Amino acid sequence: MRIVVQVKLLPSPEVKAALKATLSAANDAANWLSPHAQNRENDRDRSRSALQSLAYAELKARGLSAQPALHVIRKVADAYSTRKANLAAGNHGSKDSARYRRIAGRPVRFRRDAAHAYDDRCLSWQYDARTVSIWTTAGRIRGVRFVCSPEALQLIREKRQGESDLIHRDGAWFLVAGCEVPAAQVNSTPSGWIGVDLGIVNIATTSDEGGSFAGAELNKYRRRQIRIRAELQACGTKSAKRKLRRRARREARHAANVNHIISKRIVAEAERTGRGIGLEDLTGIRERVRLRKPQRAALHSWAFAQLTAFIRYKAERAGVPLVRVDPSCTSRMCSWCGHTEQANRATRELFACRACGVVAHADHNAARNIRVRAEFVWAAVSRPHAADASGVQLQARPWRAGQLTGRTH
Incomplete structure (x- = not known):
């Protein structure tokens, strides 16, 4: 590599x-x-x-x-x-x-x-x-x-x-x-998977209990940088322009440092426990998502592609298997019973299944769904003729038809 x-x-x-x-x-x-x-x-x-x-x-x-x-x-x-x-x-x-x-x-x-x-x-x-x-x-x-x-x-x-x-x-x-x-030899027989849900409020949330990396401090830092830049631009003096040049890319360097820390911790945990990593395939999300004007700045400053790249190359160096999965409905599907409904997502942070009644943190629930999908994708790619315990052929995207038989929690 x-x-x-x-x-x-x-x-x-x-x-x-x-x-x-x-x-x-x-x-x-x-x-x-x-x-x-x-x-x-x-x-x-x-x-x-x-x-x-x-x-x-x-x-x-x-x-x-x-x-x-x-x-x-x-x-x-x-x-x-x-x-x-x-x-x-x-x-x-x-x-x-x-x-x-x-x-x-x-x-x-x-x-x-x-x-x-x-x-x-x-x-x-x-x-x-x-x-x-x-x-x-x-x-x-x-x-x-x-x-x-x-x-x-x-x-x-x-x-x-x-x-x-x-x-x-x-x-x-x-x-x-x-x-x-x-590159290190990839672990071809992972003992399990870590699902990683990427977000803005919580930069990354894993399927493990307590595996949340909050983005509150980074978002607070970004808002402060936006305010300082606006004040310097409004001033317009030569001194203000010099300060703007000195502050150029400071926010990007800070965000990259945060992403390095998060990616290192995720990969280290996967390597220590012999598991693989499942990530959402968010290619083209900025073009697909429709947001109100106040939300656009937060989305476009969200360095999820950089975090994904950091996780990918660190996983490759450590020999940790990594798969990308379809992110559709991960936040609306119950990771306990498989019921999918928009109303399951009660608030941004709260997930409450309308079928089985389970209540969980929304990002943690999504990470659990990503973990399950990573298991199916890995099985379909590495063992295409393998079958699960019920004798059903493993598919790369079984959730399309709502079939999640044989899942492990």
């Missing part, structure tokens, strides 16, 4: 100026090449090899060395491939929409401080000294110090493969290195 490791550079003012000039030169070259790629007749003419024949000499004349010039060509070619995939997937609207035509009809643009890729010919690491030697438009600069955790240093030393990206963010410089880490 591939993971990325970030280290922070500690360049001198002269080195900072050289790095900034290098990023500007690389992205200016990409912006020069992008209109030429846009005007090509077909996608084949926008491939790396086609653009290299077109622009390599010109990029060298612009002051880029051989490898940086090739990286600029690859960046532009990959950007058009990504745009093509997004247009085909409908991520920019239908073909007859104004947004689709606007994006498809203009060249891809690159920020002047956008990241630039380095391979081992342009960047070398001195692990013991914790320095790097890096190519710039002002020449090769050696002895640039970097800092990182001991774990990150060990990963880079032992597992680093491929390119590293130079990133300028919030006035600081970073190198992001890709590392190939062998």
Whole structure:
């Protein structure tokens, strides 16, 4: 499995100026090449090899060395491939929409401080000294110090493969290195499953008793950040704008830290008990859900995709099996008797089954349903010809027909 490791550079003012000039030169070259790629007749003419024949000499004349010039060509070619995939997937609207035509009809643009890729010919690491030697438009600069955790240093030393990206963010410089880490052998015979229900008030709730990770503090933090940003934007002074820049992405970093903590605890518990993890497949939920205007900000700041990604890669590293299940009706179905009705969800927090009378926390009930569905999905995928105790073939989505025979609680 591939993971990325970030280290922070500690360049001198002269080195900072050289790095900034290098990023500007690389992205200016990409912006020069992008209109030429846009005007090509077909996608084949926008491939790396086609653009290299077109622009390599010109990029060298612009002051880029051989490898940086090739990286600029690859960046532009990959950007058009990504745009093509997004247009085909409908991520920019239908073909007859104004947004689709606007994006498809203009060249891809690159920020002047956008990241630039380095391979081992342009960047070398001195692990013991914790320095790097890096190519710039002002020449090769050696002895640039970097800092990182001991774990990150060990990963880079032992597992680093491929390119590293130079990133300028919030006035600081970073190198992001890709590392190939062998995934642990997946536990093919889990002793059970942990269902995980994702939400806004409770960020994650597991099917275990007491397995709730409340989001009250994070939501309170977000409301405070929104209020501070609004006050600074209303002020409009140069000092307020400087403070806004310093506070940029602070909320995102805080939310990522919370998601790391939650995902680590869930995966550690699954690994300790020899169980697998069941997650809701929430792909496209922002497009499917219809909310009132005051609720939209909470939904769109909800980093459930990030939390899911963290759980997925941590589970892969630990050898914990993970399955995604259909989230439909998990909050309306009774995990004790299987009765499904909208009225079962009495309030946001309270679940009260109209059939068997059981009362439970709504998120915990949903997590129990996810756990059961994960059992069926895993059985259908890993043992497609197996049958449950009643002799009924296990299906990946038996709840569609309301059949949950042979469940365990």
